Amino acid sequence: MTTMDARSMGTSVRRIEGPDKVTGTATYAGDSVADGTLVLHPVQAGVARGEITAIDTAAAQALPGVVAVLTHRDAPTLGDTGDPEHRVLQGTTIHHRGQYVAAVLAEHAEVAAEAARLVVVTVDENPSTTGFDPDAQAYTPSALANGQPPDSGVGDPDAALAAAPVVVRASYATPMEHHNPMEPHTTTATWVDGRIEVFEATQGVESSRQTLATLFDAEVVVHASHVGGGFGSKGLHAGTVLAVLAARTVPGRPVRFALGRRQMFETVGYRPATVQHMALGASRDGRLEVVTHDVVGATARYKEFVEPAGGSTRSMYAAPHRRTSHRAVPLDLDGPTYMRGPGEAPGSFGLECAMDELAVALDLDPIDLRVRNEPEVHPENGLPFSSRGLVECLHAGAERFGWSSWDRTPRRRLVDGWWHGVGVGCGTFPTLRFPGSAAEITFTGGRYVVAIGAADIGQGARTVLTQIAADALGVDVGSITVEIGSTQVPVGSIAGGSAGTASWGSTVVEAADRFRDKYGENPDDGDHADAATPDNPWAGEYAMAAYCAQFAEVAVHADTGEIRVPRLLGMFGVGRILNPTLGRSQLQGGMVWGLSMALHEESVVDPRFGEVINHDFAGYHVASNADVRVVEAEWIDEDDPYINPMGAKGIGEIGIVGVSAAIANAAYHATGVRVRSLPITCDDFLTSGLL
Numbered sequence: 001m002t003t004m005d006a007r008s009m010g011t012s013v014r015r016i017e018g019p020d021k022v023t024g025t026a027t028y029a030g031d032s033v034a035d036g037t038l039v040l041h042p043v044q045a046g047v048a049r050g051e052i053t054a055i056d057t058a059a060a061q062a063l064p065g066v067v068a069v070l071t072h073r074d075a076p077t078l079g080d081t082g083d084p085e086h087r088v089l090q091g092t093t094i095h096h097r098g099q100y101v102a103a104v105l106a107e108h109a110e111v112a113a114e115a116a117r118l119v120v121v122t123v124d125e126n127p128s129t130t131g132f133d134p135d136a137q138a139y140t141p142s143a144l145a146n147g148q149p150p151d152s153g154v155g156d157p158d159a160a161l162a163a164a165p166v167v168v169r170a171s172y173a174t175p176m177e178h179h180n181p182m183e184p185h186t187t188t189a190t191w192v193d194g195r196i197e198v199f200e201a202t203q204g205v206e207s208s209r210q211t212l213a214t215l216f217d218a219e220v221v222v223h224a225s226h227v228g229g230g231f232g233s234k235g236l237h238a239g240t241v242l243a244v245l246a247a248r249t250v251p252g253r254p255v256r257f258a259l260g261r262r263q264m265f266e267t268v269g270y271r272p273a274t275v276q277h278m279a280l281g282a283s284r285d286g287r288l289e290v291v292t293h294d295v296v297g298a299t300a301r302y303k304e305f306v307e308p309a310g311g312s313t314r315s316m317y318a319a320p321h322r323r324t325s326h327r328a329v330p331l332d333l334d335g336p337t338y339m340r341g342p343g344e345a346p347g348s349f350g351l352e353c354a355m356d357e358l359a360v361a362l363d364l365d366p367i368d369l370r371v372r373n374e375p376e377v378h379p380e381n382g383l384p385f386s387s388r389g390l391v392e393c394l395h396a397g398a399e400r401f402g403w404s405s406w407d408r409t410p411r412r413r414l415v416d417g418w419w420h421g422v423g424v425g426c427g428t429f430p431t432l433r434f435p436g437s438a439a440e441i442t443f444t445g446g447r448y449v450v451a452i453g454a455a456d457i458g459q460g461a462r463t464v465l466t467q468i469a470a471d472a473l474g475v476d477v478g479s480i481t482v483e484i485g486s487t488q489v490p491v492g493s494i495a496g497g498s499a500g501t502a503s504w505g506s507t508v509v510e511a512a513d514r515f516r517d518k519y520g521e522n523p524d525d526g527d528h529a530d531a532a533t534p535d536n537p538w539a540g541e542y543a544m545a546a547y548c549a550q551f552a553e554v555a556v557h558a559d560t561g562e563i564r565v566p567r568l569l570g571m572f573g574v575g576r577i578l579n580p581t582l583g584r585s586q587l588q589g590g591m592v593w594g595l596s597m598a599l600h601e602e603s604v605v606d607p608r609f610g611e612v613i614n615h616d617f618a619g620y621h622v623a624s625n626a627d628v629r630v631v632e633a634e635w636i637d638e639d640d641p642y643i644n645p646m647g648a649k650g651i652g653e654i655g656i657v658g659v660s661a662a663i664a665n666a667a668y669h670a671t672g673v674r675v676r677s678l679p680i681t682c683d684d685f686l687t688s689g690l691l
């Protein structure tokens with residue numbers, strides 16, 4: 001078993017669409033505007049829960065320039081996808097504030113917006129619950145968002161906790177957060193002769209096509225040449241359905257719906273809040289006897305999504321007794337969804353802060369504590385690891401970071417009025433391969449055209465697939481043209497689960513192998529081969545995942561409590577990095593988000609109205625240039641022959657995992673103040689009485 005030889009893979013081939021993007025010629029979903037395009041403006045529910053009793057559209061319809069006003073009374077009946085969010089304008093029930101209850105089509109955006117304001121919606125309001133109370137009545141979901149069971153257990157954790165010489169019990173809280181990709185969700189849809197053509201900001205053209213085909217019982221073509229970020233939010237949401245519904249009422253005319261930033265906080269998902277009750281029990285020499293991770297998380301009443309925050313605790317550390325559990329508190333909000341590192345990002349805050357607290361209780365270096373609890377096999381399912389770089393990441397990262405130069409005692413380093421400290425947090429993310437892609441390779445005009453319906457949402461899929469195809473075909477990257485981003489090329493799975501490159505790449509390699517088997521090194525014009533995604537023969541034989549160790553230096557101002565992060569270092573065990581420039585950027589981007597999660601991001605719901613009140617970039621802070629100082633991403637050499645022919649683990653999400661814990665742990669080390677709730681702000685230090 002070996003990974004394929006690399007000539008182009010591992011080199012920093014320039015991003016293929018880079019010139020198009022920086023010169024503004026790359027087209028996004030909202031740029032595909034033909035003559036006669038109508039603008040859609042939605043009417044949204046102003047209450048969190050209720051029944052529509054009347055809608056008066058007369059004034060809106062009378063406004064010059066208005067082409068149509070659509071409500072549940074006249075909307076076509078949709079097919080059932082099983083997702084309640086897709087049932088747009090299908091009835092009178094309001095499930096969350098901001099839900100689409102009508103739509104206006106007009107020639108111009110200003111007219112559409114004004115007409116939408118003139119629609120009068122009368123509602124019988126019902127009592128709602130929109131504020132997350134972790135002590136409220138919670139239920140046990142049948143499955144977590146990733147399909148895993150809600151609970152897992154080995155041994156007798158309660159007895160082990162009662163008997164353990166050293167025990168840490170603490171609860172950690174993570175807030176609701178919104179993705180906010182740079183490009184808001186946008187759909188341009190045209191309905192002609194029972195066929196829908198959609199330009200869509202999506203993480204998967206084929207999954208969008210399937211959903212729309214089910215809803216509208218029509219032939220659907222979806223294009224997504226370029227997508228300005230997704231992070232899990234660019235599945236198919238209600239706005240897309242609304243746009244296509246509207247397009248169906250005006251056959252032949254394109255309809256465009258581009259969400260405003262505020263709508264990005266109302267209708268396209270978010271990371272739900274969690275409270276995580278951790279308990280760790282260990283021997284005096286720092287061997288874990290027991291780990292428990294009990295999560296209470298918010299979900300939506302009308303659409304279940306349970307954040308798998310305890311998921312990675314099932315594989316991180318050895319302990320003979322263990323338990324994870326997930327309970328859900330239903331709220332009258334729009335549906336939560338996947339957000340970069342769903343489960344792992346908030347879950348690593350609980351586990352990795354608790355590990356730090358245990359290290360303090362044991363008077364042990366937190367790196368040593370983790371190394372002592374490295375499992376030999378997966379601690380819950382017993383599978384060997386295909387590769388596991390956690391310990392190597394800890395050692396290599398500590399060396400590069402200068403970890404050993406810091407005294408472990410908290411509150412030791414005061415420089416120019418700032419308390420400085422360092423912390424570490426670790427993480428994992430599964431290495432997946434999704435089935436269901438197909439690749440076609442055609443030799444034409446002296447070039448190999450490689451077609452697969454992949455999505456490039458900024459990660460560099462075009463570029464990396466070009467490199468993979470070049471190596472698989474044994475030619476230079478200059479001989480390859482990759483065609484992606486449309487359902488008019490063979491199907492591709494989604495850009496999600498950090499599995500895009502592995503899934504599409506494995507498929508391209510399979511097609512390239514067939515091409516070479518058929519035609520050798522000197523093909524003729526028109527020769528072609530295709531392949532579907534091959535199964536991984538090692539799936540089920542090995543546990544496969546990426547690992548990281550994140551290191552943070554934090555400075556907390558001794559008078560104001562202002563917290564800064566002068567330095568982050570992430571050390572990653574992610575198999576072969578296919579393109580160091582793109583890979584580093586991907587990992588650094590995740591780390592920046594981890595910093596943002598640690599210090600800034602929090603969506604605040606006003607429970608009186610069920611509304612996220614900081615629904616713009618003035619109120620919802622994301623890390624910006626002044627917040628981000630030195631962010632280094634490095635990786636260990638890791639050769640994993642079991643995961644896929646390229647030997648590459650997904651890197652889209654692991655970058656964020658563990659960062660918020662590293663920062664919280666560093667803040668403790670700097671100040672002696674333990675913050676167990678994100679985001680960490682100056683109040684946490686000012687109210688501690690310790691500054």
Ligand code: MOS
Binds near residue numbers: 203232338340495496
């Ligand atoms: Mo990712 S949160 O699977 O797009």
